[in-house]
Amino acid sequence: MNGTFYTLPALCAAVRSTAQRYGLPPEVRSRLVLSVADVAEAEFAVGHPVSFAVDVETDSDRGTPIMTATLKAPQALGPLSCVDLPLSAAPAPPTSAVTWHIPLAGENGPRTGGAGGFPQRSLVPRGRAGTVDEELRAALAVTDALRAEHRRLKHELAETNGGVLALYVQLEERDEQLRKAHGSMLQELEDALRPALLEVAGLELAVHYAPADPHAPTGGDLYDWFRLPDGTLHITIVDALGHGVGSTRSALDVTHAVRTLALEGHPLQSILGRAHELLTPLAPGLMATALLARINPTSGVLQLANGSHPPALLLPADGQARYLQVPGRGVGFPLPGSERLLQTRLDPGDLLILYTDGLTESRRNPCEGEERLIEAARRHAGKPLSDIPSAIAAEMHTIVLHPDDTLALAIRVPQEPELRQGL
Known part of the structure; x- marks a missing residue:
């Protein structure tokens, strides 16, 4: 699948298939597909083809494999934008290229060899709809987790606010008691300083x-x-x-x-x-x-x-x-x-x-x-x-x-x- 693409659906399908075969988690896979689509969409809109290639390198410091995905637009009129993408990317020479560096787990990588370093076929083949469903389920799982965390935080915040409010009420009551005691003491002192009523x-x-x-x-x-x-x-x-x-x-x-x-x-x-x-x-x-x-x-x-x-x-x-x-x-x-x-x-x-x-x-x-x-x-x-x-x-x-x-x-x-x- 290292080749040139003329339509956005074909490119997205190729990126999704490749990411799945390299064992990328559904969330990372969907982010990569969306990011590639965001960069390539402007080129397809003016009829320019793009190419997409994947390679695997080894991190010299950590010794872990890294998937390098590169999108090139040879006919682009200017540098490709890689700002605010769902998955962070970096410009690559020439300026009409964008590269994503994605760490792979130790057991991840191409499951079958093939020309150009691309896997030929997944051991567990999935249709496009199944792959999209998997990504959607992953996104929903993240959303559900965030909602659950949000509910938990709201509950903790409500309990904290209740405790703070109760403490504030106690402090106000204590402060009022101290003010009254202080005022009473000073009043007694003031009364002691003033002479008694004369007859x-x-x-x-x-x-x-x-x-x-x-x-x-x-x-x-x-x-x-x-x-x-x-x-x-x-x-x-x-x-x-x-x-x-x-x-x-x-x-x-x-x-x-x-x-x-x-x-x-x-x-x-x-x-x-x-x-x-x-x-x-x-x-x-x-x-x-x-x-x-x-x-x-x-x-x-x-x-x-x-x-x-x-x-x-x-x-x-x-x-x-x-x-x-x-x-x-x-x-x-x-x-x-x-x-x-x-x-x-x-x-x-x-x-x-x-x-x-x-x-x-x-x-x-x-x-x-x-x-x-x-x-x-x-x-x-x-x-x-x-x-x-x-x-x-x-x-x-x-x-x-x-x-x-x-x-x-x-x-x-x-x-x-x-x-x-x-x-």
């Missing part, structure tokens, strides 16, 4: 605090209140720069320094400047705003000193709400201290709101936040005092552009009994 005759007190991150409840917003030896109530509101434990430590430093100076008898107006002198050598990066308030429960006299902090809001029982502005700069600021001391009087029914900027700066315009705070305080002023700070914070935070720690503290002078009876 002061002639005054009602209530406070609300909410961290920027509920899973990390520590922050730089802190308050302190205590009674001075003369019975006056002292309140400190601090907002230290930053968030988290570092800012909590800064706020504690300020509140402790203020408490020490107040109990030593320093004038209220001088305390912030003195606290700056004490703290900045120990903590050079500390910056905090602070509002100091003193209230005489008997006379109702209120004194305020301010260091860069939002002003206190006063809602008189009879009168217009107003902010109690006191100029000054906070601890760690240039020229720290309160520039003056504000003094006014709280009458029965008056409501005083002390807070940090997280309550009013949830929107970009602080002035808008202060206006909203007045409206919210008016709406909730008639509630029990213990509910007022939380109710105001909830209303103010219906619109939040950037979360921040929030502290709101409310002080009210109760109505006198005879006045309450006349209402």
Whole structure:
């Protein structure tokens, strides 16, 4: 069958017969037939004949026989293409030839001798249809094996995905438990750092605090209140720069320094400047705003000193709400201290709101936040005092552009009994 061919069917039949006689597996045989047909088809289309020849060589390195199949197109107008063939091939000189090198098993090879190295006849003759069926069965077997492997891999992948999903759920649950435990621990720490609610005759007190991150409840917003030896109530509101434990430590430093100076008898107006002198050598990066308030429960006299902090809001029982502005700069600021001391009087029914900027700066315009705070305080002023700070914070935070720690503290002078009876 080493000869020239003029039609594609004749060539394919010769290649298939030769491959079968050399004992090529059906899959390799079908790939060789398809590859030869792909190369020769263009030549047959323009009426050019091709030749096909087979030889057997021995691999010098491995000592195994190799079948060499060569297709030549003497009249080809250019090099034959051997790209993307079902069975890899290589160009052979001249450029109008393509060669396939196919390793043969040890027992494979031509079963009967013949001229030109071609086998004359298979020991088990097959018709063309039987040979094609054999190749088709081999292809189907490969397809079935691939499908079975695909099903197995899908099953393994589904089991793996199920395991990964279960592990992910477990990790999420574990992470949530850790977050809650961490938050609970920090909340206990935060509660331990904040003073207990005071009971002061002639005054009602209530406070609300909410961290920027509920899973990390520590922050730089802190308050302190205590009674001075003369019975006056002292309140400190601090907002230290930053968030988290570092800012909590800064706020504690300020509140402790203020408490020490107040109990030593320093004038209220001088305390912030003195606290700056004490703290900045120990903590050079500390910056905090602070509002100091003193209230005489008997006379109702209120004194305020301010260091860069939002002003206190006063809602008189009879009168217009107003902010109690006191100029000054906070601890760690240039020229720290309160520039003056504000003094006014709280009458029965008056409501005083002390807070940090997280309550009013949830929107970009602080002035808008202060206006909203007045409206919210008016709406909730008639509630029990213990509910007022939380109710105001909830209303103010219906619109939040950037979360921040929030502290709101409310002080009210109760109505006198005879006045309450006349209402």
